[in-house]
Amino acid sequence: MNLSYTRLSSIYVLDQDEALDFYVGKLGLEVATDADLGFMRWLTVRVPGDQREILLERPGPPAHDPATADDVRALVSKGAGGGWLAFQVDDVDAAHDELVAQGVEITQPPSDMSYGRDFGARDPFGNNLRIGNVPAAS
Amino acid sequence: MGEARERTNRDMLRVRDAVDRDFSEELDLETLAALAHVSPDHLVRTFRSVFGETPHRYLQRRRIERAMFLLRTTDLPVTDVCLQVGYTSLGAFSELFAGIVGQSPSTYRAVAKPTPAHTSFVMAWTRPSTHTHPSISRKRPPVADD
Numbered sequence: 001m002n003l004s005y006t007r008l009s010s011i012y013v014l015d016q017d018e019a020l021d022f023y024v025g026k027l028g029l030e031v032a033t034d035a036d037l038g039f040m041r042w043l044t045v046r047v048p049g050d051q052r053e054i055l056l057e058r059p060g061p062p063a064h065d066p067a068t069a070d071d072v073r074a075l076v077s078k079g080a081g082g083g084w085l086a087f088q089v090d091d092v093d094a095a096h097d098e099l100v101a102q103g104v105e106i107t108q109p110p111s112d113m114s115y116g117r118d119f120g121a122r123d124p125f126g127n128n129l130r131i132g133n134v135p136a137a138s
Numbered sequence: 139m140g141e142a143r144e145r146t147n148r149d150m151l152r153v154r155d156a157v158d159r160d161f162s163e164e165l166d167l168e169t170l171a172a173l174a175h176v177s178p179d180h181l182v183r184t185f186r187s188v189f190g191e192t193p194h195r196y197l198q199r200r201r202i203e204r205a206m207f208l209l210r211t212t213d214l215p216v217t218d219v220c221l222q223v224g225y226t227s228l229g230a231f232s233e234l235f236a237g238i239v240g241q242s243p244s245t246y247r248a249v250a251k252p253t254p255a256h257t258s259f260v261m262a263w264t265r266p267s268t269h270t271h272p273s274i275s276r277k278r279p280p281v282a283d284d
Contacts, residue, residue, distance in 0.1 A: 014144065070140045077147035078188055079154070107155045114211065126151050 008044070010055035011083030012076045014125045016043050019056045022123050026102045027087075029054075047087070054085065076126050083127040092117045092133050099131075149174035150188040153181065157193060161200045162224040167193070201225065202238050203265040209247040216243045238266045 013019035020043070023029045029045040032053045036042075039062060044053040059072040075081045089095045092110045096119045100106060107128070108120035118132020153170050167178035170193055174181055185193050201223040208219045220231040220243075235243050 070143075073140060074143050074147055077144040077151065079151045105152070105155065106159070108159055122151070122155065126148055 006052055008053045008055060009085075010057050011085065011127050012059050012072060012081050012125070013056045013123070013127070014058065014073055014076060016041055016056055016058050018124055019043070020045075022104075023054075023056065026099065026104060079122070079126045079128060081125075081127060084130075085127070086118075086130040086132070086134075089131055089133060092119060092131065095119075095131050146184060147188055149176070150185050153185060153193065154189065154196060157197050157200055161197060161204060162222060164224070165197060198234065199238070199265050202235055205231070205235060205243065206239065206246060206250065206266075209243055210250040216247075219243065 020031070020034075023045050024031060028048070030048045032044040032046045034041070034043050041058070043056045045056060046053045059076075060066075060069045064072060072081065076083070096106065096110050099121060105122045106119060107122055110117060110119040113132075116132050116134030118130050118134060121129045121131065123129060153173050156170060156173055157165065167181060171178045171181040174184075176184065182192055185191075185196075189196065191199075205219050205223045208214055208222060209216075212219075214222070216232070217228050220226075220228050223231075225231040225234075232243060235241075235246070239246055241249075
């Protein structure tokens with residue numbers, strides 16, 4: 001078996017409309033699918049033109065019982081939700097300045113690291129983001 | 139109840155992010171508490187309730203984690219590492235480092251290896267445990283929150 005790429009990944013968000021405002025309105029992703037399935041809102045975004053999609057999943061019934069959903073939401077809001085996204089950009093500092101201007105919370109300013117240059121940010125819910133220029137692993 | 143808990147967690151995460159980001163500055167409780175719109179006493183209680191340790195303890199571990207990073211990846215003298223992570227006394231820094239890591243800074247440098255992982259993972263997974271060594275609790279706090 002040869003898996004070709006990661007087609008879909010998922011992070012928990014606490015409010016899907018607010019997530020759209022952040023990931024599309026501020027980060028510049030595009031909506032891939034926004035469908036009311038009845039039992040859930042299937043909401044995916046992606047880097048424009050990319051095949052890889054990110055499911056913005058809201059914890060809650062029926063996937064979670066109410067108590068579990070509360071626990072998941074609490075974990076996300078203290079940065080322990082397990083969601084973590086890394087995006088590649090050409091100009092790290094320009095991306096940083098653009099997000100600062102939009103009021104995005106920066107957790108670490110642009111820094112040169114052993115793997116490349118990047119900075120840290122959070123989405124409105126507590127998920128950790130890294131945005132950088134990191135050479136592809138050989 | 140749920141939304142209030144989420145707001146509290148998010149406020150405390152904002153404080154923890156500030157410690158992560160500004161660890162080398164002279165952080166005081168009033169500044170951190172203002173980020174969460176609470177009093178210093180309330181911040182200490184709530185932060186400990188959310189993350190299991192006081193802001194001061196978290197700051198100590200963050201500084202030592204960063205010192206470990208600098209020792210692993212640079213040739214900076216230990217004195218410079220001490221200053222860069224926010225301590226002004228080399229003796230106090232070395233004692234704290236040894237108390238938490240179990241090795242002196244120079245011994246740690248001699249045996250440590252660089253890591254290629256992303257910053258936030260390295261930060262989280264190389265940060266010494268708050269329970270690593272009991273002597274950490276005897277150190278003079280740079281943030282007087284205990």
